[in-house]
Amino acid sequence: MTAQEPAADQTNAEHGTYWYAADKQALLGRLRRIEGQVRGLHRMVEQDTYCIDVLTQISAATRALQAVAVGLLEGHIAHCVMEAAKDGGDPSAKVKEASDAIARLVRS
Amino acid sequence: MTAQEPAADQTNAEHGTYWYAADKQALLGRLRRIEGQVRGLHRMVEQDTYCIDVLTQISAATRALQAVAVGLLEGHIAHCVMEAAKDGGDPSAKVKEASDAIARLVRS
Amino acid sequence: MTAQEPAADQTNAEHGTYWYAADKQALLGRLRRIEGQVRGLHRMVEQDTYCIDVLTQISAATRALQAVAVGLLEGHIAHCVMEAAKDGGDPSAKVKEASDAIARLVRS
Amino acid sequence: MTAQEPAADQTNAEHGTYWYAADKQALLGRLRRIEGQVRGLHRMVEQDTYCIDVLTQISAATRALQAVAVGLLEGHIAHCVMEAAKDGGDPSAKVKEASDAIARLVRS
Numbered sequence: 181m182t183a184q185e186p187a188a189d190q191t192n193a194e195h196g197t198y199w200y201a202a203d204k205q206a207l208l209g210r211l212r213r214i215e216g217q218v219r220g221l222h223r224m225v226e227q228d229t230y231c232i233d234v235l236t237q238i239s240a241a242t243r244a245l246q247a248v249a250v251g252l253l254e255g256h257i258a259h260c261v262m263e264a265a266k267d268g269g270d271p272s273a274k275v276k277e278a279s280d281a282i283a284r285l286v287r288s
Numbered sequence: 289m290t291a292q293e294p295a296a297d298q299t300n301a302e303h304g305t306y307w308y309a310a311d312k313q314a315l316l317g318r319l320r321r322i323e324g325q326v327r328g329l330h331r332m333v334e335q336d337t338y339c340i341d342v343l344t345q346i347s348a349a350t351r352a353l354q355a356v357a358v359g360l361l362e363g364h365i366a367h368c369v370m371e372a373a374k375d376g377g378d379p380s381a382k383v384k385e386a387s388d389a390i391a392r393l394v395r396s
Numbered sequence: 397m398t399a400q401e402p403a404a405d406q407t408n409a410e411h412g413t414y415w416y417a418a419d420k421q422a423l424l425g426r427l428r429r430i431e432g433q434v435r436g437l438h439r440m441v442e443q444d445t446y447c448i449d450v451l452t453q454i455s456a457a458t459r460a461l462q463a464v465a466v467g468l469l470e471g472h473i474a475h476c477v478m479e480a481a482k483d484g485g486d487p488s489a490k491v492k493e494a495s496d497a498i499a500r501l502v503r504s
Numbered sequence: 505m506t507a508q509e510p511a512a513d514q515t516n517a518e519h520g521t522y523w524y525a526a527d528k529q530a531l532l533g534r535l536r537r538i539e540g541q542v543r544g545l546h547r548m549v550e551q552d553t554y555c556i557d558v559l560t561q562i563s564a565a566t567r568a569l570q571a572v573a574v575g576l577l578e579g580h581i582a583h584c585v586m587e588a589a590k591d592g593g594d595p596s597a598k599v600k601e602a603s604d605a606i607a608r609l610v611r612s
Contacts, residue, residue: 211330222319235389239396254603279578281343288347362495387470427546438535451605455612504563
């Protein structure tokens with residue numbers, strides 16, 4: 181994210197993105213595992229696995245997705261909200277985005 | 289589930305499985321779409337998508353998984369529980385499995 | 397629920413109610429405790445308790461409410477659905493009510 | 505929160521409390537209504553209300569509690585986290601409290 185890459189820089193500076201760059205490989209690894217869990221669900225149904233066992237796996241995949249979500253929210257607060265508040269800035273829009281995302285997550 | 293396949297038949301008769309056979313293609317289609325959603329999440333992170341947008345997609349995937357779970361629970365009640373209650377049988381073990389699965393789902 | 401009380405009997409027979417009569421005191425006790433938890437939340441806010449501590453108590457009250465809900469769903473399946481299926485009846489409306497309630501619960 | 509009230513001030517300054525002072529009456533009103541909802545649940549069970557109707561009310565009470573929780577989380581981020589970050593302070597403990605509270609909420 182240097183001045184030599186103005187376009188990308190702009191886009192991401194606006195959005196406060198890139199904060200998860202440091203953990204990106206770990207994050208991608210977790211999403212790959214969840215993708216594997218969902219593929220596993222597909223296989224279970226193909227093999228007529230008992231519905232309660234399929235449900236147990238769905239709960240596991242859901243929990244894994246929500247753990248990723250909680251991590252992203254923590255990062256959003258620590259980075260995007262903080263960034264917006266820097267130098268006397270107003271972080272209220274970023275705070276609102278956080279609470280809207282929390283509300284969506286709680287309801288899903 | 290024919291008499292020619294006794295072993296599989298046995299296994300599934302025990303478990304009350306196969307009830308979703310009629311909707312199997314629809315169920316598999318929904319799981320494929322969720323797998324696509326999770327792969328989409330992976331791509332979003334790879335492309336440094338704004339974390340709040342990733343969170344919105346996680347909520348959508350979670351909701352889709354839970355909709356599949358509610359459908360499986362409805363089927364479990366309509367088929368596995370009912371099957372166990374037939375001819376004066378005791379469905380309490382199947383009912384307990386349903387409520388345990390509901391509890392796991394609510395907590396995930 | 398005797399023949400001497402036709403009106404009440406009718407009402408409840410229609411709805412399949414009264415199944416929780418046996419556990420009614422326990423159920424009422426749990427709801428009283430939850431009411432106490434919510435009153436405790438009110439007191440905490442009045443005393444300017446730290447918001448994170450209030451949140452911990454909200455999670456506890458929510459979990460307690462959902463545990464009551466899971467118990468009611470188990471009873472609905474074991475009694476209302478079963479009652480509807482008796483003597484070759486069609487339980488599908490009761491099953492649908494269960495799955496709709498599960499969906500509402502998962503989303504709340 | 506003045507120097508003349510050292511004890512209370514201390515306690516609350518430590519915790520970053522009091523931020524909800526401005527909305528305290530609204531917050532107390534919402535909790536009173538939820539207390540009324542739970543008391544209504546008690547009454548419904550006493551009157552042998554159909555279990556599915558009780559479940560609908562439990563979902564409403566749960567949603568109301570979680571809406572309060574989301575509001576408190578928004579305030580925690582906007583006030584406690586921000587306060588900790590002021591003058592080059594380290595907000596990471598407050599951010600962690602937020603994400604732990606989000607995780608508890610999602611699981612409840």
